[in-house]
Amino acid sequence: MFDYTRRLQLALGDALRRSTMKIVAGVVIAAGAGFLVAALWIWLAYGLEWGAALASLAIGGGFVVIGMFILLMAKNPRHPMPTTDELKREVDTHVNLAADAATERARNEAARVMGMAESKLFSLMGGAGKTARKAARGKQRLSAAANSNTGSMVKLLAAFAIGAVLASRLRRGRDEDDDPA
Numbered sequence: 001m002f003d004y005t006r007r008l009q010l011a012l013g014d015a016l017r018r019s020t021m022k023i024v025a026g027v028v029i030a031a032g033a034g035f036l037v038a039a040l041w042i043w044l045a046y047g048l049e050w051g052a053a054l055a056s057l058a059i060g061g062g063f064v065v066i067g068m069f070i071l072l073m074a075k076n077p078r079h080p081m082p083t084t085d086e087l088k089r090e091v092d093t094h095v096n097l098a099a100d101a102a103t104e105r106a107r108n109e110a111a112r113v114m115g116m117a118e119s120k121l122f123s124l125m126g127g128a129g130k131t132a133r134k135a136a137r138g139k140q141r142l143s144a145a146a147n148s149n150t151g152s153m154v155k156l157l158a159a160f161a162i163g164a165v166l167a168s169r170l171r172r173g174r175d176e177d178d179d180p181a
């Protein structure tokens with residue numbers, strides 16, 4: 001939960017508490033005025049012989065002092081109402097934290113995907129590398145065979161066979177030219 005909403009709840013609860021205290025103070029003042037005024041007035045007026053005017057002034061002053069004391073207690077809020085600037089700062093803070101978390105998650109996911117692609121590429125290149133190494137070994141073997149005595153003999157026999165085929169064709173071509181048929 002946002003700190004702003006918590007502070008707003010506390011401030012509203014405090015305002016409700018203070019309002020309730022003011023209502024209770026009013027009820028207390030009314031009840032005191034209702035039940036005690038008559039008895040106190042009688043006692044002051046007749047028991048102390050102050051008279052009706054002084055007894056009424058004393059009772060009224062006492063209730064005003066009690067009511068003012070309760071109002072003074074309810075005057076100061078315990079939790080001040082948060083401002084809209086505080087809400088903006090808190091929302092900005094939470095948005096920045098969420099953006100940082102999303103960026104970090106995207107960075108981790110990209111690193112994971114790049115690692116998978118790199119692994120796949122290395123496995124593919126590893127297969128191509130094996131094929132290239134086999135071809136190089138085959139070329140080396142062919143070159144070694146061509147440069148050996150057996151390879152030289154094979155070359156000589158191939159050249160002789162080519163020569164024999166060419167000579168046979170040339171002779172056949174000459175025989176056809178000489179034949180007066």
